[in-house]
Amino acid sequence: MNGEREVHEEFEARLKAYEGRPAAATGVGRDPVNEPMIRHWCEAMGDTNPAYTGPDAIAPPTMLQAWTMAGLSRRPERTAAYDELLGLLDESGHDAVVATDCEQEYLRPLRPGDEVTFDSVIESVSGRKTTKLGTGYFVTTRTDIRAGGELAGTHRFRILKYAPARRPKASDAPKELRPRPVVNRDNAGFWEGVARHELLIQRCTGCGTLRFPWLPGCNSCGGLEWDTVEASGEGTVYSYVVMHHPPFPAFTASDHAAAAAGPFAVGLIELAEGVRIISNVVGVPYDEVRVGMPVRLCFRQYDDELVLPVFREGTR
Known part of the structure; x- marks a missing residue:
């Protein structure tokens, strides 16, 4: 055991x-920070905050990463050091990868016309972790975004490089349960309504x-008081994606619970009331x-x- 521990430590x-x-x-x-991209972002997100329009407009802080992305036609320029790190993990059997989370810090607003520069470092590599997916290491990169030489924000991106856990035989595996929603004090009333087969919208x-x-508060006026209205259930598909991978038995390809994954x-549904909700589209081939x-709605x-x-x- 001591020898194995020494190998892991090395x-x-x-x-x-x-x-x-x-x-x-x-x-x-x-591109410099610009009004058309801000407008497209706000339209897609349904964000009508007046701070993002007009002569004194700023970019939504959550757009921070958008100004650094290479686009579909260009591959991000990774360094040899980062490729070496991933290669070392691959060679040791940790050849699967999944993005786990990101964190952003906003230090100053970005405005139309700002020229953005950025650099990225390997901020941390965790010790060995055991997860449901398998055993591996969390790798966190930190990207600092600047405008006019001034730090505007920081974007941390974390992946798990892991060796996939061996799966039990299908005959021995317990039935997979669909992941549970995160219920907190801000959304508990919504999930209480769902339990009653009501889709409640805050007003x-x-x-x-x-x-x-x-x-917890209104994006339009900042008010903290609210009540609810029940959605009629009518809507249209505003946008959608089709999930192919990774396969997960708890999400089925048909209406039958026994169907193979x-x-x-997954649709972005625009309700008749004008708000949008993400949910599965069922009863029709993907x-x-x-x-x-x-x-x-059902x-x-x-x-x-x-x-x-x-x-x-x-x-x-």
């Missing part, structure tokens, strides 16, 4: 040696603005889902505890 020391080394070449944003009692998902459609398709019981709102093709 390997982790090799990984730790990459901390602080550049992860990507210093870059320049493909600001100050200005009457509807909002979804549930938030496969592709399924490759027949289309933008603009009319859908109607509630599906996935197991003894879990009920979720989903949408079927058609109207009431």
Whole structure:
């Protein structure tokens, strides 16, 4: 056991040696911060905050990474050090990867016309971790974004490089449960409504603005008081994606709980009330889902505890 521990400690020391080394070449944003991209972002997000329009407009802080992205036609320029680190993990059997989370810090607003530069470093490599996916290491990169030489924000991106855990035989494996939603004090009322087969939308009692998902305050007037209205259940597919990978038995390709895992459609549904909700589109083959398709709300019981709102093709 001591010998095995020493091997792991030596390997982790090799990984730790990459901390602080550049992860990507210093870059320049493909475009200056600009009003058209801000407008497209706000339209896609349904964000009507007046701070993002007019002569004194700023860019939404959550757009921070958008100004650094290389685009579909260019591959980000990773450094040799970062490739070496990933190669070392691959060679040791940690050849699977999954993005786990990101963190952003906003230090100053970006405004139309700002020229963005950025650089990225390998901030940390964790010790060995055991997860449901398998045993591996979390690798965190930190990208500093600047405008006019001044630090505007920081973006941390974390991946898990892991050796996939061996899966039990299908005959021995327990039934996979669908992941549970995170319920907190801000959204508990929504999930209580779902349990009653009601889709509740928050309404600001100050200005009457509807909002979804549930938030502690109003984006339009800043008011903290609210009540709810029940959605009619009518809607249309505003946008959608088809999930192919990774396969997960708890998400099924058809309406039958016993079906094998496969592709399924996740839709951004625009409700008749004007707000949008992300949910599964069911009762229709995933490759027949289309933008603009009319859908109607229904509630599906996935197991003894879990009920979720989903949408079927058609109207009431």
